[in-house]
Amino acid sequence: MNQLFKVKHIALLSTIVWAQLGAEVAAPPKQWLAIVDWQSRESESVTHSGAVTGDYGRSRTGAEIIWQTPMQAIDFEFYNYKNKFSGSIAGTDQSYGNTTDVMVTGFKQWDWSSKYGVQLIYALECAAEDKISLSEGKRWGLGGAARWRPDAETDVALGVMLEDRFEASVLPIPYIKIVWSPCKFAEVEIRATGLQNGIIVRAFLNESHASTVDFTVAYETLTFKLQDSPTYGARAVAIGEVPLRVGFTQFLESSGTWFFRASAEWVPFARHSFKHDGESVGAFQPGASLGTGVRVGARF
Numbered sequence: 615m616n617q618l619f620k621v622k623h624i625a626l627l628s629t630i631v632w633a634q635l636g637a638e639v640a641a642p643p644k645q646w647l648a649i650v651d652w653q654s655r656e657s658e659s660v661t662h663s664g665a666v667t668g669d670y671g672r673s674r675t676g677a678e679i680i681w682q683t684p685m686q687a688i689d690f691e692f693y694n695y696k697n698k699f700s701g702s703i704a705g706t707d708q709s710y711g712n713t714t715d716v717m718v719t720g721f722k723q724w725d726w727s728s729k730y731g732v733q734l735i736y737a738l739e740c741a742a743e744d745k746i747s748l749s750e751g752k753r754w755g756l757g758g759a760a761r762w763r764p765d766a767e768t769d770v771a772l773g774v775m776l777e778d779r780f781e782a783s784v785l786p787i788p789y790i791k792i793v794w795s796p797c798k799f800a801e802v803e804i805r806a807t808g809l810q811n812g813i814i815v816r817a818f819l820n821e822s823h824a825s826t827v828d829f830t831v832a833y834e835t836l837t838f839k840l841q842d843s844p845t846y847g848a849r850a851v852a853i854g855e856v857p858l859r860v861g862f863t864q865f866l867e868s869s870g871t872w873f874f875r876a877s878a879e880w881v882p883f884a885r886h887s888f889k890h891d892g893e894s895v896g897a898f899q900p901g902a903s904l905g906t907g908v909r910v911g912a913r914f
Contacts, residue, residue: 644870647680649911655881656903657698662885663708663898668701670886670900676715688720694744695838707888708898710851713838715741716748723761731761735775735789742839751839753778759789769793777808780839780850781889810834824870830859846890855884857905875909 657671676693692715699709719737726732735757742751759773773789787808795801801816812832819825836853843849861877881903888896 644913645681645683646914647678647682647911648914649678649680649909651676651678651693651907651909653905653907655905657700658901658903660701660703660708660898660900663703664896666701666703666706666708668699668703670703670709670898671698671903672696673698684723685725686720686722688718691715691717691719695836703898707843707845708896710743710838710840712744713742714744714748715739715836715838717741719755729763731763733759733761733771733773735759735773741837743841746839746841751780753780757787757789759791767795775808780837780852781848782892805832808835822868822870824865824868826863828859828861828863830857830861832857832859840888843888843890843895846888846895849888849890849895852887852889853884854887855881857881861907871914872912873910875907875911877907877909879905879907881905 652673652675654673655671657669660666660668660670673696674693675696676691678689678691680687680689682688695713695715697710697712699705703709717737717739719735721733721735723731723733735755737755739753739755740748740751741753742748755775755777757773757775759771762770762772764770769792771789771791775787775789776784777787778784788806789808790804790806792804793801794803798821799818801818803814803816805812805814810832812830812834814828814830814832816826816828819827834855834857836855837850839850857879858881859877859879861875863873863875866872866874883899884903885897885899887894
Protein backbone atom coordinates (compact mmCIF):
# COMPACT_ATOMS: atom_id res chain seq x y z
CA MET A 615 0.00 0.00 0.00
CA ASN A 616 1.95 2.91 -1.22
CA GLN A 617 -1.11 4.99 -1.80
CA LEU A 618 -2.28 8.02 0.14
CA PHE A 619 -5.67 7.15 1.42
CA LYS A 620 -6.55 5.13 4.48
CA VAL A 621 -8.82 2.04 5.03
CA LYS A 622 -12.05 3.15 3.46
CA HIS A 623 -11.79 4.39 -0.28
CA ILE A 624 -10.64 7.82 -0.83
CA ALA A 625 -11.43 8.16 2.85
CA LEU A 626 -14.14 10.70 2.23
CA LEU A 627 -16.11 9.14 -0.58
CA SER A 628 -16.08 5.83 1.20
CA THR A 629 -17.27 7.10 4.54
CA ILE A 630 -20.12 9.06 3.02
CA VAL A 631 -21.75 5.71 2.30
CA TRP A 632 -22.77 5.68 5.98
CA ALA A 633 -24.99 8.67 5.39
CA GLN A 634 -26.29 7.29 2.11
CA LEU A 635 -27.34 4.02 3.72
CA GLY A 636 -29.89 5.90 5.79
CA ALA A 637 -30.81 8.50 3.22
CA GLU A 638 -34.37 7.27 3.00
CA VAL A 639 -34.86 7.03 6.75
CA ALA A 640 -35.34 10.75 7.34
CA ALA A 641 -37.22 13.26 5.22
CA PRO A 642 -35.29 16.47 6.05
CA PRO A 643 -31.70 16.65 4.70
CA LYS A 644 -28.94 16.13 7.24
CA GLN A 645 -25.58 17.59 6.25
CA TRP A 646 -23.45 16.40 9.18
CA LEU A 647 -22.30 12.93 10.12
CA ALA A 648 -20.30 12.07 13.29
CA ILE A 649 -18.83 8.61 13.97
CA VAL A 650 -16.75 6.91 16.67
CA ASP A 651 -15.00 3.70 15.67
CA TRP A 652 -13.29 0.67 17.24
CA GLN A 653 -11.68 -2.31 15.50
CA SER A 654 -9.49 -5.19 16.64
CA ARG A 655 -7.43 -7.85 14.86
CA GLU A 656 -6.24 -10.95 16.69
CA SER A 657 -2.51 -11.70 16.94
CA GLU A 658 -1.03 -14.25 14.52
CA SER A 659 2.44 -15.66 13.84
CA VAL A 660 4.63 -13.73 11.39
CA THR A 661 6.60 -15.14 8.44
CA HIS A 662 8.98 -13.74 5.79
CA SER A 663 10.67 -11.75 8.58
CA GLY A 664 14.24 -13.00 8.34
CA ALA A 665 15.70 -14.62 11.46
CA VAL A 666 13.09 -13.22 13.87
CA THR A 667 9.83 -14.87 14.92
CA GLY A 668 6.78 -13.88 16.93
CA ASP A 669 3.23 -12.63 16.66
CA TYR A 670 1.57 -9.47 15.34
CA GLY A 671 -1.89 -8.01 16.01
CA ARG A 672 -3.46 -4.57 16.20
CA SER A 673 -6.44 -2.54 17.36
CA ARG A 674 -7.80 0.79 16.16
CA THR A 675 -9.86 3.59 17.70
CA GLY A 676 -10.93 6.81 16.04
CA ALA A 677 -13.57 9.31 15.05
CA GLU A 678 -14.82 11.06 11.92
CA ILE A 679 -16.81 14.23 11.25
CA ILE A 680 -18.27 14.79 7.78
CA TRP A 681 -20.07 17.75 6.26
CA GLN A 682 -21.79 17.02 2.98
CA THR A 683 -24.22 18.36 0.41
CA PRO A 684 -25.15 16.78 -2.94
CA MET A 685 -22.37 18.81 -4.62
CA GLN A 686 -19.50 18.81 -2.11
CA ALA A 687 -18.22 17.31 1.14
CA ILE A 688 -15.38 17.58 3.66
CA ASP A 689 -14.31 14.70 5.90
CA PHE A 690 -12.06 14.99 8.98
CA GLU A 691 -10.69 11.72 10.41
CA PHE A 692 -8.57 10.83 13.42
CA TYR A 693 -7.41 7.24 14.03
CA ASN A 694 -4.86 5.67 16.34
CA TYR A 695 -3.52 2.16 15.71
CA LYS A 696 -2.12 0.06 18.57
CA ASN A 697 0.39 -2.36 17.06
CA LYS A 698 1.12 -5.45 19.16
CA PHE A 699 4.38 -7.37 18.61
CA SER A 700 5.61 -10.29 20.70
CA GLY A 701 8.46 -12.76 20.43
CA SER A 702 11.89 -12.01 18.98
CA ILE A 703 10.41 -9.72 16.32
CA ALA A 704 9.46 -7.18 19.04
CA GLY A 705 11.95 -4.32 19.32
CA THR A 706 13.63 -5.01 15.96
CA ASP A 707 13.56 -3.12 12.65
CA GLN A 708 10.73 -5.45 11.66
CA SER A 709 8.41 -4.00 14.33
CA TYR A 710 7.05 -0.52 14.97
CA GLY A 711 5.11 1.37 17.62
CA ASN A 712 1.64 2.81 17.84
CA THR A 713 0.70 5.03 14.91
CA THR A 714 -1.62 8.01 14.43
CA ASP A 715 -3.44 8.98 11.23
CA VAL A 716 -5.09 12.40 10.79
CA MET A 717 -6.72 13.21 7.46
CA VAL A 718 -8.83 15.90 5.79
CA THR A 719 -10.37 14.94 2.46
CA GLY A 720 -13.04 16.44 0.27
CA PHE A 721 -14.60 16.79 -3.13
CA LYS A 722 -16.41 19.44 -5.14
CA GLN A 723 -18.75 18.53 -7.99
CA TRP A 724 -20.03 20.50 -10.97
CA ASP A 725 -22.95 19.06 -12.98
CA TRP A 726 -23.32 19.61 -16.71
CA SER A 727 -26.74 17.94 -16.70
CA SER A 728 -28.72 15.40 -14.71
CA LYS A 729 -26.49 12.65 -16.18
CA TYR A 730 -23.01 14.16 -16.36
CA GLY A 731 -20.71 15.93 -13.96
CA VAL A 732 -17.07 16.37 -12.91
CA GLN A 733 -15.46 16.15 -9.48
CA LEU A 734 -12.37 17.69 -7.91
CA ILE A 735 -11.00 15.34 -5.21
CA TYR A 736 -8.35 16.33 -2.65
CA ALA A 737 -6.74 15.11 0.57
CA LEU A 738 -4.09 16.01 3.13
CA GLU A 739 -2.89 13.36 5.58
CA CYS A 740 -0.44 13.10 8.50
CA ALA A 741 0.34 9.48 9.35
CA ALA A 742 3.29 8.53 11.56
CA GLU A 743 4.51 6.56 14.54
CA ASP A 744 3.54 8.26 17.79
CA LYS A 745 7.21 8.80 18.74
CA ILE A 746 7.83 11.14 15.79
CA SER A 747 6.09 14.37 14.82
CA LEU A 748 3.03 14.05 12.64
CA SER A 749 4.46 16.95 10.62
CA GLU A 750 7.15 14.50 9.43
CA GLY A 751 4.45 12.24 8.01
CA LYS A 752 2.60 14.66 5.74
CA ARG A 753 1.39 13.70 2.28
CA TRP A 754 -1.30 14.75 -0.16
CA GLY A 755 -3.54 13.67 -2.99
CA LEU A 756 -5.21 15.64 -5.80
CA GLY A 757 -7.26 14.53 -8.77
CA GLY A 758 -10.53 14.54 -10.58
CA ALA A 759 -13.21 12.26 -11.92
CA ALA A 760 -16.02 12.35 -14.47
CA ARG A 761 -19.38 11.21 -13.15
CA TRP A 762 -22.03 9.55 -15.32
CA ARG A 763 -25.55 8.65 -14.16
CA PRO A 764 -27.23 6.99 -17.14
CA ASP A 765 -30.32 6.02 -15.12
CA ALA A 766 -31.64 6.02 -11.57
CA GLU A 767 -30.04 2.65 -10.85
CA THR A 768 -26.48 3.32 -12.06
CA ASP A 769 -23.77 5.78 -10.93
CA VAL A 770 -20.29 5.68 -12.50
CA ALA A 771 -17.22 7.79 -11.60
CA LEU A 772 -13.94 7.48 -13.54
CA GLY A 773 -10.83 9.54 -12.90
CA VAL A 774 -7.23 9.69 -11.76
CA MET A 775 -5.47 10.86 -8.58
CA LEU A 776 -1.95 12.16 -8.11
CA GLU A 777 -0.81 10.76 -4.76
CA ASP A 778 2.28 11.65 -2.75
CA ARG A 779 3.84 8.56 -1.15
CA PHE A 780 6.19 8.03 1.79
CA GLU A 781 9.72 7.09 0.66
CA ALA A 782 8.65 7.07 -3.00
CA SER A 783 7.68 9.41 -5.82
CA VAL A 784 4.32 11.01 -6.65
CA LEU A 785 2.27 8.46 -8.58
CA PRO A 786 -0.94 8.68 -10.68
CA ILE A 787 -3.58 6.24 -9.39
CA PRO A 788 -6.73 5.32 -11.37
CA TYR A 789 -10.00 6.08 -9.62
CA ILE A 790 -13.05 3.96 -10.45
CA LYS A 791 -16.32 3.74 -8.56
CA ILE A 792 -19.47 2.08 -9.90
CA VAL A 793 -22.70 1.77 -7.92
CA TRP A 794 -25.60 -0.27 -9.28
CA SER A 795 -28.97 -0.64 -7.55
CA PRO A 796 -30.93 -3.45 -9.21
CA CYS A 797 -33.87 -2.94 -6.84
CA LYS A 798 -34.82 -0.97 -3.74
CA PHE A 799 -33.49 -3.76 -1.50
CA ALA A 800 -29.99 -4.23 -2.97
CA GLU A 801 -26.90 -2.30 -4.06
CA VAL A 802 -23.59 -3.39 -5.61
CA GLU A 803 -20.50 -1.17 -5.49
CA ILE A 804 -17.21 -1.73 -7.32
CA ARG A 805 -14.17 0.28 -6.26
CA ALA A 806 -10.65 0.61 -7.64
CA THR A 807 -9.09 3.58 -5.86
CA GLY A 808 -5.65 2.45 -4.70
CA LEU A 809 -6.77 2.42 -1.10
CA GLN A 810 -9.55 -0.09 -1.52
CA ASN A 811 -10.04 -2.27 -4.57
CA GLY A 812 -12.90 -4.72 -4.59
CA ILE A 813 -16.64 -5.20 -4.40
CA ILE A 814 -19.26 -4.40 -1.76
CA VAL A 815 -22.75 -5.91 -1.83
CA ARG A 816 -25.42 -4.32 0.37
CA ALA A 817 -28.84 -5.77 1.18
CA PHE A 818 -31.47 -3.42 2.65
CA LEU A 819 -33.79 -5.33 4.94
CA ASN A 820 -36.63 -2.79 4.75
CA GLU A 821 -37.84 -0.07 2.38
CA SER A 822 -36.64 2.72 4.66
CA HIS A 823 -33.04 1.35 4.51
CA ALA A 824 -32.95 1.50 8.29
CA SER A 825 -31.35 -1.98 8.45
CA THR A 826 -28.51 -3.00 6.13
CA VAL A 827 -26.35 -6.10 5.73
CA ASP A 828 -23.18 -5.76 3.64
CA PHE A 829 -20.46 -8.09 2.37
CA THR A 830 -17.03 -6.87 1.20
CA VAL A 831 -14.15 -8.55 -0.63
CA ALA A 832 -11.29 -6.11 -1.19
CA TYR A 833 -7.59 -5.34 -1.23
CA GLU A 834 -7.04 -2.51 1.29
CA THR A 835 -3.95 -0.49 2.10
CA LEU A 836 -2.36 1.60 4.88
CA THR A 837 0.94 3.54 5.05
CA PHE A 838 2.71 5.13 8.02
CA LYS A 839 5.94 7.08 8.40
CA LEU A 840 8.28 5.34 10.86
CA GLN A 841 11.18 6.35 13.06
CA ASP A 842 14.56 6.32 11.33
CA SER A 843 16.21 2.92 11.28
CA PRO A 844 19.87 2.63 12.39
CA THR A 845 20.48 0.63 9.20
CA TYR A 846 18.45 2.47 6.56
CA GLY A 847 17.57 5.86 8.00
CA ALA A 848 14.17 7.26 6.97
CA ARG A 849 11.54 4.66 6.15
CA ALA A 850 7.82 3.90 6.07
CA VAL A 851 5.67 0.80 6.37
CA ALA A 852 3.24 -0.10 3.59
CA ILE A 853 0.48 -2.55 4.56
CA GLY A 854 -1.64 -4.46 2.07
CA GLU A 855 -4.53 -6.66 3.25
CA VAL A 856 -7.30 -8.80 1.75
CA PRO A 857 -10.30 -8.77 4.13
CA LEU A 858 -13.57 -10.66 3.70
CA ARG A 859 -15.97 -8.60 5.79
CA VAL A 860 -19.62 -8.92 6.85
CA GLY A 861 -21.35 -5.96 8.52
CA PHE A 862 -24.74 -4.95 9.87
CA THR A 863 -25.90 -1.33 10.18
CA GLN A 864 -29.03 -0.32 12.10
CA PHE A 865 -30.64 3.10 12.54
CA LEU A 866 -32.16 3.33 15.98
CA GLU A 867 -35.19 5.57 15.42
CA SER A 868 -37.42 6.74 12.61
CA SER A 869 -35.74 10.13 12.21
CA GLY A 870 -32.61 8.39 10.89
CA THR A 871 -30.29 10.16 13.31
CA TRP A 872 -28.53 7.55 15.47
CA PHE A 873 -27.09 4.34 14.11
CA PHE A 874 -24.63 1.59 14.99
CA ARG A 875 -22.66 -0.86 12.88
CA ALA A 876 -21.08 -4.17 13.87
CA SER A 877 -18.73 -6.10 11.60
CA ALA A 878 -16.65 -9.26 11.51
CA GLU A 879 -13.87 -10.08 9.09
CA TRP A 880 -11.41 -12.75 8.06
CA VAL A 881 -8.07 -11.60 6.61
CA PRO A 882 -6.42 -14.53 4.78
CA PHE A 883 -3.54 -12.38 3.45
CA ALA A 884 -1.64 -9.34 4.74
CA ARG A 885 1.88 -8.07 4.05
CA HIS A 886 3.88 -5.34 5.81
CA SER A 887 6.66 -3.92 3.63
CA PHE A 888 9.27 -1.44 4.87
CA LYS A 889 10.22 1.22 2.31
CA HIS A 890 13.28 3.46 2.02
CA ASP A 891 13.97 5.78 -0.92
CA GLY A 892 11.61 3.85 -3.19
CA GLU A 893 13.03 0.43 -2.30
CA SER A 894 11.80 -2.39 -0.04
CA VAL A 895 14.17 -3.00 2.89
CA GLY A 896 12.23 -5.69 4.73
CA ALA A 897 8.84 -7.33 5.09
CA PHE A 898 6.75 -9.71 7.14
CA GLN A 899 3.38 -11.43 6.76
CA PRO A 900 1.06 -12.27 9.67
CA GLY A 901 -0.99 -15.41 9.41
CA ALA A 902 -4.69 -15.38 8.54
CA SER A 903 -6.51 -13.48 11.27
CA LEU A 904 -10.01 -12.69 12.49
CA GLY A 905 -11.23 -9.21 13.38
CA THR A 906 -14.25 -7.40 14.77
CA GLY A 907 -15.38 -3.80 14.64
CA VAL A 908 -18.05 -1.46 16.04
CA ARG A 909 -19.15 1.98 14.89
CA VAL A 910 -21.64 4.35 16.53
CA GLY A 911 -22.71 7.55 14.83
CA ALA A 912 -25.34 10.19 14.20
CA ARG A 913 -26.61 12.23 11.25
CA PHE A 914 -27.80 15.74 12.01
